[in-house]
Amino acid sequence: MKLLKSKLAVSLAALSILFAGQINAGDEHHEKSLSFKSTKLTDNIYMLQGKGGNLGLLKGDDGLLLIDADYKVMSDALKSELGKYGGVNNLNYLINTHWHGDHTQGNKALGHHAQIIAHDNVRTRLLTTQEIKLLKIVSKPYPKHALPAITYAKRLSLHINNEDIEVVHFPKGHTDGDSVVFFKKANVVHMGDHFFSGMFPFVDVDHGGNVLNMAKNISVVLGMVNNKTKIIPGHGPLSNKAELQAFHDMLINTSAEVTNMKSQGLTLEEIQAKGLSKKWAKWEANSFFPTKVWIGIIDGSLSN
Numbered sequence: 001m002k003l004l005k006s007k008l009a010v011s012l013a014a015l016s017i018l019f020a021g022q023i024n025a026g027d028e029h030h031e032k033s034l035s036f037k038s039t040k041l042t043d044n045i046y047m048l049q050g051k052g053g054n055l056g057l058l059k060g061d062d063g064l065l066l067i068d069a070d071y072k073v074m075s076d077a078l079k080s081e082l083g084k085y086g087g088v089n090n091l092n093y094l095i096n097t098h099w100h101g102d103h104t105q106g107n108k109a110l111g112h113h114a115q116i117i118a119h120d121n122v123r124t125r126l127l128t129t130q131e132i133k134l135l136k137i138v139s140k141p142y143p144k145h146a147l148p149a150i151t152y153a154k155r156l157s158l159h160i161n162n163e164d165i166e167v168v169h170f171p172k173g174h175t176d177g178d179s180v181v182f183f184k185k186a187n188v189v190h191m192g193d194h195f196f197s198g199m200f201p202f203v204d205v206d207h208g209g210n211v212l213n214m215a216k217n218i219s220v221v222l223g224m225v226n227n228k229t230k231i232i233p234g235h236g237p238l239s240n241k242a243e244l245q246a247f248h249d250m251l252i253n254t255s256a257e258v259t260n261m262k263s264q265g266l267t268l269e270e271i272q273a274k275g276l277s278k279k280w281a282k283w284e285a286n287s288f289f290p291t292k293v294w295i296g297i298i299d300g301s302l303s304n
């Protein structure tokens, strides 16, 4: 067990260096224009893309509901983007799909306006210091107004703007506090970071995430959607059921490749050196990190 942990630490150290590079590159790219790209999904639902995780927005006579809040650096841009839909004073609800800063730092700017809703474990984590060693990120406790005031354990329903919204907890997925948000009438789903469309995902194994269980959760979602469902991933472009299915199959099949090599007696380093089948090359090309880091995340999931 000790050995496994030290092997994981090596691969994670490699990721933190590479991922830090990615984040810096991203900063430079976005620094020039801190703005959101908006995609209209239905008459009153939009996907907003800024710098961090993708956002979902529902507008209507009852006010605005927002899913996720991006990085702090995006807060001014987010407020001005919301101006196009009735303004931040019209924002009634903000759902956090999980605690990571690229989805929740905007709570600090928006929490004075909206009720923040999340799974119980999101509030628990935001109350204390959290560290993602893999990404060299430390998250300090959030101020009171930026914490979820409404938390739930299994599922929560909201009925606004003639829409029925189900916020459903899927355990041990990307973290230990993930929500997937279903707009039932509109047939739109926000997956949070249970879905990195077309790429290897970051899975926060140190905070209750697990690749194999995440795949199980996604198979449940696949049974709840259809070919017309518009699926907002945590990261990546607007997607559909086929793309979510492909992501699920990638999780299962790359995990099986790693399991296979382990059962042949290969060490993590040997598996990382050997790599995965060539068919996953385009997933790596779209990812925030190289295949060997993905192999480390799978290995961490297999051994916890």
Ligand SMILES: [Zn+2]
Residues within 6 Å of the ligand: 098, 100, 174, 193
């Ligand atoms: Zn995340």
